[in-house]
Amino acid sequence: MSLIVEGLTIDHGAIRAISNVSFKVGQGQLTAIIGANGAGKTTLLRTLSGLKEAASGSATWNGSSILGVRAEDLARSGIMHVSDGKSVIAELSVKDNLALTGLWRKDKKDVAEATKEVVELFPILGQRMNQSAGSLSGGERQMLAIGRALIARPRLLLLDEPSLGLAPLIVEQIFQTIKSFVKRMDLTVVLVEQNAMGALKIADQGIVLNLGSVVLTDSAENLLNDPAVRSAYLGF
Amino acid sequence: MKKAGKVHKPTTTRKRLLLFVLFGWLLLILGDRVGELELYQGSFVATYALAITSVVLLTGYSGQLSLGQSALMAVGAYAGALSIFNAGWHPVIGLIMSALIAGVFGLILGLVAARLSGPYLAGTTLALAISLPTLANQFPILGAEEGIAFDVGPAPARFGEDFSQYKWFFWISALASLIMVFFIVNLLSSRYGRTFKAVRDNPVAAQLSGINVEQLKVSAFAISSGVAGLSGGLLVMLISGVSPSAFPLSLSFSLLGAAVVTGLYNLKGVILGGLVLVAIPEIADSLVSRIGGSDNLTTVLPGFLVSALLILAVVFTPNGPGHLLKKHH
Amino acid sequence: MTQFITAVLTSLSSGAIYALMAIAIVLVWRSTRVINFAQAGQAVLTTYIGYTVIQRTGSFWLALVVAVISGAVIGAVIDRFFMRPIFKRVKSGPIVMIAPVVATLGLLGIIQAIIGFVWGITNQSIEAPVSTGGYKIMGTVIAFSSYNLLVLVFVAVAMLLLTLLFQRTNVGLALRASAYSPEIAKLSGIKVDSVRTLGWALAGAFGGLAGMLYIPGYFLYPNAMDLLLVLGFIAAVIGGLESLFGAFAGGMVLGFAIIFSTTYISPKLFFPTAFIVLIIVLLVKPAGLFAPKKSRGA
16 A cells, blocks of 8 residues: 655646655655645645645555545545644534544444544543643644544544644654554654654655655655755754 | 826726717617607616616625615615605706715715625625615605605606607616716726725735725725615606615615626626616516416516526626626736 | 513514524524525425415424425535535636625525415415414413414424534534534545535524424515514624524524514614614624634534
8 A cells, every 4th residue: 555646736826836746655654745835745735635636647545546536535545634733623622523533434433442542642632531622732732633533543644744833842742653653553654844854753755845846755864864955954 | 007097097088978978879869769668668778777887886896795786776766756756856956866865875884884794794785675675664754655756757848749758768867877877987997996906806915005995895885875876766767656665675686686697897788787687577578478377477487587697697607798807917 | 561571572482583593594604604595585485385284284283394304405405406516616706705695695586486486476374373362471461472482492492402413413513523624524534515415404494493483473475584584694693603502692682672672662663673783793793792702612
C-alpha cells in the first residue's frame, strides 16, 4: 500500500498552487513535506483528502485513484486528514469530537477499543472528556484532532502542520508521539510542516516544496545534512 | 477612471440625452400609429421597466436583495393618490410626490437595511412586503379595502379631440419612465455608479480606499425606492386607483424575476423585462386556451411561469445577457 | 386579571406555533446557510394534503400525521433534487449569494401555483379537533381553549423529541457536527450531503406540524402560510439563527410581544409590532437575543 503522486497540478483560483508534483510514499513510511509559507503544502494535502480538485495529474493509494473522490468517502476508506488550525469543533465536547470518526463505523466495539487506545495515548483527553473542545489548549486540541483521526484506524494519515502555534516543548512531545504510533500502527504518513527540523528528524523521506514545485527529494537524513537545506530551512 | 473619464463626460451625457430624446420622440410617433390596447399595454411595459430599473439599481448594483419593491411601489402609489385626491394637487405634483415620499421612506428603510446581509435583508423586506399593504386596511384615511382613486384627468384640450385617455396614459408613463431612467443611467455612469462596481468586485479593497460602503448602500436604497415609488404611482394611474390588493408580494417576485432574466447588472434589459412581465399573462392565457385548461389554470399559470422563469434564470443565466461580466477590467 | 391571564396563555400558544416555524427555518439555515422561503409553500402544501385526508377520512389526527410525514418527504426531496443541483451549478460570480435565496422564492411560487391548480384558490378551512371555546375559570370565560392547550402540548413534545435527537443520538451528533463544521465532518467520514437532506426533512416535518396546528380558525388558501413564514423568520432572528433553543425562545418572545400589544394597546398593531420587534433586534443585537456566546449544544 503506497501513495503514488504523479504530475499533480492544482490551481487555487487564478494561481497555480501546485505544479507537476510527483512523489511516492511507501507503506509504513513517514514522508515530511517541508517548505516556506505559501509553498502549496496545505493545498496539496487538501487535494489528497478530497477537499479540493486537482487540475491534472494523478494520485493513487493502494492502486486506486484518490482524485475526484468525495472527502467523506476517502475518510471512510482509511485516509485521515488532520487539517491545520487544530481542526476540532469547538462547540462540541471532547467526547463528541472523538466520536465523529466512529459514527459511520459498524463495528462499535472496535470503535470503543480504539477510543480507549487513544485515551491511553493522550491521557489528558480522558481527563477532559466532557469539556467543550473550545476550552482546550492548543496542544490539547492537536492531540484531540489526531486522536479523532486515529480512532478511525486509518491506513494513510495526512498531517497538516501539527506543530503550528504550539510551544516548543509540546511540539517535541507531539512529534515523538507521532513517531511512536506511526511505527506501532504501521501507518503511512504524509507530514506537512513548516518546522522542517522537527519533521525531518522523525521522517524517513523528505520533500522540499517551493512555490508549488518539488525542489528536492531525498532521505530525511540526507536532507538534514544538506547545507542548502540547512541554511534555507533549518536555520543554520 | 481619471482624466479620460472627465474629458469625455460632457460629450457622453450629451450623446445620451440626444439618444433618449430621439427615443422618446420615436415612442410618441409610435403612439400615434398603434391601437388602444397596444397603448395601454405599452404603458404597462414602461411602468414595469421603470420598476425593474429600481431592482437593478438596488439588487444588481448595490447588491441588496430586497423583496420589498412592491411595498415601496405601494407607498409611492398611496402618496400620489393622497396628493391628488385628498390634497387636490396637480397630477404631475402627485407623481413627483410618489417618487419623493417613497424615496424618503426608502432612505429610512435603507438606514436599517444597509446593516443587514443577504438572508436577513431578504426576510425583513419580505416582512415589509407582506405587512405594508394591509396597513391600508387599518387606517381609514388610506381608503381601506376600496382604496383611493388616482385620476390624472383627460389629456389637455390642445391635443385635440382624438387624443384618447390611453394615449395620454402612454405619454405620461413613457415619458416619466424615460426621464427617470435617463437620470439613473447618468447616475450609474458617473463616478457614483462606478463606485458600486468597485464595491461589488472587491468590497474590502473598496472600503480600504475610503469608500463609505454603508452610505452607498443607503443612498442606493433611497434612490431605488424613489424610482419604485414613481412606478407605483404610474401603475395606479393606469388602473385608476390604488388599493391594498394592487401590490401583492407576487409583484416583488415578478420584478425580481424579470430583472434576473433580462440582466441584473445593467439597465440594457429593463424594457425587455417590462415586455416579459406584460407578455406572461398573455402567454399564459393563450396557453390555457390552447390546452383547454380550467379556470384554476388560468389564474395560477402566470405565477407559475414567473417562478419557473426566476429559477431557470438564476441557474442558467446568472448574469443576464452576460456581456457585462465579460467587460470586467 | 382575567385579561392578563388570557393574554399570557394566548401568547404561549401563538408563540408556540411561531416557534415551530422558527425551528424549521433554523434547521435549514444551520445545515445549508439558506433561508428557505419555500417553507411557506411546503407548510401550506402539507396542510392541503392534510385537508384532503380530512375530506376523505374525517380524522384530524390522521391528517396531522400525514402532514408531518409528507412534510419530511417533501423537504428531503427539495434538498436532494432541487437545492443540491443548484449549489453544484452556481459556484461563482456575484450571483452566488442571491441564487439560493432567489431559487427558494421561485420554488415558493411554483408550489403555490401547483396548489392553486390542484385544489383551487378559494378559501378552505380545517376545523380544530377539539373545542376552541374558552375555558371557564372561576366563573369567567378566558380566551384560551382546549385547542390552545393541545397546541402547547404538541409543541412541547416536538421540542423534547428534537432535543433528544440532537443531544443523545449519533444522527444528532452528525447533524450538529455538519452544521458547525462541514469540513471537519467530511474529514471524519460523515456524509454531509445526506445529513443535510435529513435536516431539510426535519424542517419539513416541523413546517408540516406548524401548518396543521396553525390553520384551524384561519382560511386555507395558497398564500395562507406566507405570514406564518415571516413570523417564524422574525422569531428565528430574535433567537439568533444559530440555535434551536433560540428559535423556540424567539417564538415565545414574539408571541408575547404581539399578543400583549394587540390586547393592551390596539388590535391594529399586529404587523407593526412584529416588524418593530424585528427591526429592534436587527439593530441592537443582530446575532439574536439568545445567540450563544461560546456556543455549546444544539
